[in-house]
Amino acid sequence: MTKAVYPGSFDPFTNGHLDIIKRSSKIFDKLIIAVGDNPAKQPLFSKDERLKMIKETIRNLKNVEVDLFDGLLVDYARKRGAQVVIRGIRTVSDFEYEYQMALTNKALSTDIETMFMVTSKEYAFVSAKLIKEAASLGGDISGFVPAEVVKYVKSKFTH
Numbered sequence: 001m002t003k004a005v006y007p008g009s010f011d012p013f014t015n016g017h018l019d020i021i022k023r024s025s026k027i028f029d030k031l032i033i034a035v036g037d038n039p040a041k042q043p044l045f046s047k048d049e050r051l052k053m054i055k056e057t058i059r060n061l062k063n064v065e066v067d068l069f070d071g072l073l074v075d076y077a078r079k080r081g082a083q084v085v086i087r088g089i090r091t092v093s094d095f096e097y098e099y100q101m102a103l104t105n106k107a108l109s110t111d112i113e114t115m116f117m118v119t120s121k122e123y124a125f126v127s128a129k130l131i132k133e134a135a136s137l138g139g140d141i142s143g144f145v146p147a148e149v150v151k152y153v154k155s156k157f158t159h
Contacts, residue, residue, distance in 0.1 A: 002027075004084040004115070005077045007034040007069065010050050011043045012131060013057060013149050016123035020088040023117060025064050032080055033058070034069045044132055044156055056148040074109035085114045090124050 006024060010017055010033075025031045035050050037043060045053070047068050054066045069076040077085055085105065087098045095116070102114035131144050135153045142150050 001029040002084070003030040003032065003080065003082040004028040004086050005032045005034050005073070005080060005082045006086040006088075007036055007073050007076075008088075009038045009041060009043065009128075010035055010054060011038075011041070011045050011128050012145055012153050013050065013053050014123070014126050014128060014131060014145050015143075016088065016090070016119050016126045018057060018146055019120050019123055020086065020117050021058060021061065021064060024086050025061050028084070029063060031061075031064045031086075032082060033064065033066045034073070034076060035066065036069050036073075045152065049152065053149050053152050057146045072108065074105050074112050077112050078109060083111070083113060085112060087114060087116050088119055089116050090119045090127075 004024060004027075006021060008017065021031065021033060033054055035047055035054065037047065051066055051068060058064050058066065067080075073085060087102070089095050089098060098116060105112060105114060126144050131141050131153065134144075135141050135157050138157075141153055145153060
């Protein structure tokens with residue numbers, strides 16, 4: 001059985017994330033969405049809120065599960081029996097960062113591979129940061145996040 005881990009902060013969960021998940025779930029027998037914190041970012045949602053949002057959104061994808069993780073990604077992947085880490089790429093700057101991370105992960109664990117998936121063109125400009133900014137200013141974010149996520153984001157900016 002081939003297993004992959006798709007890690008991220010998913011703050012909030014976007015249509016771009018969902019695109020990568022749907023496509024990855026067709027390649028692997030089991031896909032684990034690993035929700036973690038990025039120490040460089042201040043999250044809008046708790047990890048439990050992000051877990052709930054994602055579970056609601058992917059409930060119909062039978063070979064996909066959602067889990068929380070802390071610590072080194074390669075340790076988590078090994079513990080879960082995953083052979084591959086999925087990373088989404090939107091831009092050249094994404095690639096530069098993800099390439100460095102993939103090489104670091106390979107140095108830490110030679111048995112875990114990294115697979116880059118280029119986002120579909122309709123989501124190439126979508127970022128969690130821009131979604132949060134638009135929502136904070138009252139913008140319609142329904143084209144950027146799954147319907148299940150809209151209510152969560154709006155709840156953070158309703159006064």
